Amino acid sequence: MKYFISLILTLTLSACALLPGSMRTVPPETQVAHEAVIVTTALLTVQKTIISLNEARIINDNDTRFCLDKILQANGIAAQLKTALDFWHKYGQSATALSLMDSFKKAIKDLKAGMPAAALNNLDIKSNLIALLNAWS
Amino acid sequence: MDPVLIISTLLTVVKGVKAIAGELKLPTTDYETEITKLQSLIDEINANDAEWRKNHPG
Numbered sequence: 148m149k150y151f152i153s154l155i156l157t158l159t160l161s162a163c164a165l166l167p168g169s170m171r172t173v174p175p176e177t178q179v180a181h182e183a184v185i186v187t188t189a190l191l192t193v194q195k196t197i198i199s200l201n202e203a204r205i206i207n208d209n210d211t212r213f214c215l216d217k218i219l220q221a222n223g224i225a226a227q228l229k230t231a232l233d234f235w236h237k238y239g240q241s242a243t244a245l246s247l248m249d250s251f252k253k254a255i256k257d258l259k260a261g262m263p264a265a266a267l268n269n270l271d272i273k274s275n276l277i278a279l280l281n282a283w284s
Numbered sequence: 285m286d287p288v289l290i291i292s293t294l295l296t297v298v299k300g301v302k303a304i305a306g307e308l309k310l311p312t313t314d315y316e317t318e319i320t321k322l323q324s325l326i327d328e329i330n331a332n333d334a335e336w337r338k339n340h341p342g
Contacts, residue, residue, distance in 0.1 A: 180318035
């Protein structure tokens with residue numbers, strides 16, 4: 148019985164020690180950077196799909212340019228976010244980085260709202276836009 | 285010591301740890317890795333955009 152209690156205690160303490168340890172190893176700026184990578188990856192996929200649709204003449208140059216402009220704006224915010232995250236990582240928590248996250252989210256919503264129907268009907272775009280938006284929820 | 289009880293307790297603890305770890309959804313990588321990935325994605329988006337605009341002036 149003594150060994151059994153000792154075993155339970157060891158396992159419980161190991162589990163407790165493991166969790167806070169894991170949380171300590173992931174600072175908040177790393178978590179934010181991780182989310183930014185997920186969203187920017189999806190943004191890249193949307194951009195590639197738009198260009199492919201333009202090459203296939205499914206969407207015209209004007210609509211493509213409009214979408215690429217929106218993507219470029221969002222990418223610009225991602226670049227600013229990256230700079231703010233570096234600042235955060237070096238000097239401590241940055242309200243700018245968190246505010247840029249919100250701007251990034253708005254830019255993604257603008258992108259979805261302004262997407263031409265011909266492009267939005269494409270399954271790749273739809274699923275990636277959903278992934279983009281879900282990453283923020 | 286009942287071996288069945290020990291095994292069942294072990295399984296419960298393992299299940300609990302897995303469930304909590306799953307809930308946390310922590311990235312398994314470090315800051316430098318994430319930020320390097322982010323920079324390369326940003327660069328790739330800029331490069332694709334520049335390439336398309338070069339071929340479609342207007």
